[in-house]
Amino acid sequence: xxxxxxxxxxxxxxxxxxxxxxxxxxxxxxxxxxxxxxxxxxxxxxxxxxxxxxxxxxxxxxxxxxxxxxxxxxxxxxxxxxxxxxxxxxxxxxxxxxxxxxxxxxxxxxxxxxxxxxxxxxxxxxxxxxxxxxxxxxxxxxxxxxxxxxxxxxxxxxxxxxxxxxxxxxxxxxxxxxxxxxxxxxxxxxxxxxxxxxxxxxxxxxxxxxxxxxxxxxxxxxxxxxxxxxxxxxxxxxxxxxxxxxxxxxxxxxxxxxxxxxxxxxxxxxxxxxxxxxxxxxxxxxxxxxxxxxxxxxxxxxxxxxxxxxxxxxxxxxxxxxxxxxxxxxxxxxxxxxxxxxxxxxxxxxxxxxxxxxxxxxxxxxxxxxxxxxxxxxxxxxxxxxxxxxxxxxxxxxxxxxxxxxxxxxxxxxxxxxxxxxxxxxxxxxxxxxxxxxxxxxxxxxxxxxxxxxxxxxxxxxxxxxxxxxx
Amino acid sequence: xxxxxxxxxxxxxxxxxxxxxxxxxxxxxxxxxxxxxxxxxxxxxxxxxxxxxxxxxxxxxxxxxxxxxxxxxxxxxxxxxxxxxxxxxxxxxxxxxxxxxxxxxxxxxxxxxxxxxxxxxxxxxxxxxxxxxxxxxxxxxxxxxxxxxxxxxxxxxxxxxxxxxxxxxxxxxxxxxxxxxxxxxxxxxxxxxxxxxxxxxxxxxxxxxxxxxxxxxxxxxxxxxxxxxxxxxxxxxxxxxxxxxxxxxxxxxxxxxxxxxxxxxxxxxxxxxxxxxxxxxxxxxxxxxxxxxxxxxxxxxxxxxxxxxxxxxxxxxxxxxxxxxxxxxxxxxxxxxxxxxxxxxxxxxxxxxxxxxx
Numbered sequence: 001x002x003x004x005x006x007x008x009x010x011x012x013x014x015x016x017x018x019x020x021x022x023x024x025x026x027x028x029x030x031x032x033x034x035x036x037x038x039x040x041x042x043x044x045x046x047x048x049x050x051x052x053x054x055x056x057x058x059x060x061x062x063x064x065x066x067x068x069x070x071x072x073x074x075x076x077x078x079x080x081x082x083x084x085x086x087x088x089x090x091x092x093x094x095x096x097x098x099x100x101x102x103x104x105x106x107x108x109x110x111x112x113x114x115x116x117x118x119x120x121x122x123x124x125x126x127x128x129x130x131x132x133x134x135x136x137x138x139x140x141x142x143x144x145x146x147x148x149x150x151x152x153x154x155x156x157x158x159x160x161x162x163x164x165x166x167x168x169x170x171x172x173x174x175x176x177x178x179x180x181x182x183x184x185x186x187x188x189x190x191x192x193x194x195x196x197x198x199x200x201x202x203x204x205x206x207x208x209x210x211x212x213x214x215x216x217x218x219x220x221x222x223x224x225x226x227x228x229x230x231x232x233x234x235x236x237x238x239x240x241x242x243x244x245x246x247x248x249x250x251x252x253x254x255x256x257x258x259x260x261x262x263x264x265x266x267x268x269x270x271x272x273x274x275x276x277x278x279x280x281x282x283x284x285x286x287x288x289x290x291x292x293x294x295x296x297x298x299x300x301x302x303x304x305x306x307x308x309x310x311x312x313x314x315x316x317x318x319x320x321x322x323x324x325x326x327x328x329x330x331x332x333x334x335x336x337x338x339x340x341x342x343x344x345x346x347x348x349x350x351x352x353x354x355x356x357x358x359x360x361x362x363x364x365x366x367x368x369x370x371x372x373x374x375x376x377x378x379x380x381x382x383x384x385x386x387x388x389x390x391x392x393x394x395x396x397x398x399x400x401x402x403x404x405x406x407x408x409x410x411x412x413x414x415x416x417x418x419x420x421x422x423x424x425x426x427x428x429x430x431x432x433x434x435x436x437x438x439x440x441x442x443x444x445x446x447x448x449x450x451x452x453x454x455x456x457x458x459x460x461x462x463x464x465x466x467x468x469x470x471x
Numbered sequence: 472x473x474x475x476x477x478x479x480x481x482x483x484x485x486x487x488x489x490x491x492x493x494x495x496x497x498x499x500x501x502x503x504x505x506x507x508x509x510x511x512x513x514x515x516x517x518x519x520x521x522x523x524x525x526x527x528x529x530x531x532x533x534x535x536x537x538x539x540x541x542x543x544x545x546x547x548x549x550x551x552x553x554x555x556x557x558x559x560x561x562x563x564x565x566x567x568x569x570x571x572x573x574x575x576x577x578x579x580x581x582x583x584x585x586x587x588x589x590x591x592x593x594x595x596x597x598x599x600x601x602x603x604x605x606x607x608x609x610x611x612x613x614x615x616x617x618x619x620x621x622x623x624x625x626x627x628x629x630x631x632x633x634x635x636x637x638x639x640x641x642x643x644x645x646x647x648x649x650x651x652x653x654x655x656x657x658x659x660x661x662x663x664x665x666x667x668x669x670x671x672x673x674x675x676x677x678x679x680x681x682x683x684x685x686x687x688x689x690x691x692x693x694x695x696x697x698x699x700x701x702x703x704x705x706x707x708x709x710x711x712x713x714x715x716x717x718x719x720x721x722x723x724x725x726x727x728x729x730x731x732x733x734x735x736x737x738x739x740x741x742x743x744x745x746x747x748x749x750x751x752x753x754x755x756x757x758x759x760x761x762x763x764x765x766x767x768x769x770x771x772x773x774x775x776x777x778x779x780x781x782x783x784x785x786x787x788x789x790x791x792x793x794x795x796x797x798x799x800x801x802x803x804x805x806x807x808x809x810x811x812x813x814x815x816x817x818x819x820x821x822x823x824x825x826x827x828x829x
Contacts, residue, residue, distance in 0.1 A: 039591065041592065042591035042592035042595070043595065043623055045596050057657075115821050115823075116821050117782070117785070117786070117820070187655050187658070189655065190652075190655070383482060384482055384485075390486075390489045391485055391488055391489040394492040394496065398499070401500060401503070404503055405503050408506045412506075417507055420503065420507060424500065
């Protein structure tokens, strides 16, 4: 019996220690994010003035991988053509779509075959042809055999003419000035090799002519809960890490990269479902290993809006894929962990991702199970159980409230006070089932990866309900 | 937590910790509410402010009004934002009229007091204002700020100094201009484009000439930055500096950078001499230069570059050929018939298609 109690005691201390580590890490990120946001806002005070050096921003190639996007591709490209940026090209990569994606593009943009001297800097599946628009000189379409999103992006990089490329999901809704905002770090600091912007949830918003009209909250609870999650992930997660030059993820929905740096590290890897995260980790690892000064930065301005899953099944798929992507990215870049020149990325962000994000689901779910079983067996007192449940919930809400505060002190995108109240209520509600559910999905993704299950395609059925709100 | 092991002390700590977190959360909530209430009030106030001041400033810009109500201290930041926005959107007389408004309202004193504060945003706004006012009164304070380690603050201060007195600003800040790598070259280029005079470019050209034979990495980096600053110069003496550097410097990056400046037929010798340069970046600039001011005699050089192993060199060479033949498709077809390199042919076809597109 004493062995049994000793084991329980050790476990109890382990969970308590883990709990303290997780929350103090988040607290640290919060503080860093708060400081960074204050500085960012201070520097924005002169942002109301005309940007004198807008014409000096480097030209950008917008890469839009498309697989079976016939329904939305023309509208997406049309809105991208209206971005305010002095010099950019759009390259749509049709990744062997089996629907009418290419035909739709040909019809909408009057495409004709283009004798491109295609430079195969990165290996990809064969390119079947390159087309250009007779109406828009800055629009080209690369038609290639199916090889996945990473392969399509590599083909896009091969065809890109400009020094910076921006990877955009075909269904992303961009702000008109998003390229201008995200390209700024590249002229402010020549060491910048990648920049990520804030991705927000488009469900519930009104979209007109391919651009965001007004911001709203969705009617369904699932996308609403994801709004709070996105605020947490972007506003204090990435902003905090970015201030240490240790941000390990740039969303695949919208990210700007220095093309030469990406080619130097070998482009996107096609053997992972988390190609965006893997690339950023590899950029950190190899730049540090080769002692090349670099910066990977985060622009807190909301630059991209994306549709999030509205059904449990889709969300389950998405989270399991993300966890799998995280697992693969971490394992492919283990060399960064505590490496001699790893810096904050290798000594703090990577262990954080490994311990709390990758292994977290196992420990956290074990903690829940331990508490319940302990309570059932009578080895955990009811007051102790209640006290720890209370602290876990309060800290959970605290994190979300802190993200809401960052949002309110910066961009206050949700115009009505009622929306703020709803978001706060959601940050309470999510602790009763939603967080545990996502934890479970992440665990299943982790286990599937561990046991070598085949990855599934990352396609999400888009409802594009925002399109019905066109005004 | 486990039966008999969890001390009351631990349990109490957890409860107190929860309580503290709860209090913190409530404080954050209160802060959110305060911010939202403040935002609503601010927006109302801002709207009212614009309703009053926008027509007044519009009339002042047109020279139709010179009577203004006193500016409330709570409106200073709003006024500075509006005033600077208008200032940077307008030119000529309108700017002078705006400066008169600012003098009447004592904006300079307000900006000076903001400069003494600690808020970065207000200081940046004050520097922008003082730069636009072009008054030397706060020169020393701004100069001090231009040497501040914070790149944003120091660059804003440098910008203000250049607006106030570009010649003296260059004399005072040349070492920073060349040596501060945290000052983005794009912004410095804009600075020179906006305020650069012939004398200033001559001074920078002299500095570049003094570094012409540089081999030390730091000096080469400085020379490269100087070349960026000279890029916007419309004056002939910059070319003299470039020629001096081309004669005295062996560095590939500097050579490639210098080739960008050349545009006179008398400089073709420099360009032609580097057709076979081992560094592709230099060859790329050679192709561009030949396209810019080469003659049909150079077609053979460019055709050689069309077979280059590097895609970008071939691309620029094909563009240069188009420019050399002035898009004369008959001559190009003749040249094409003599090409046996598949990559060269592909590139020529692609650029021809691009031209057709335009």
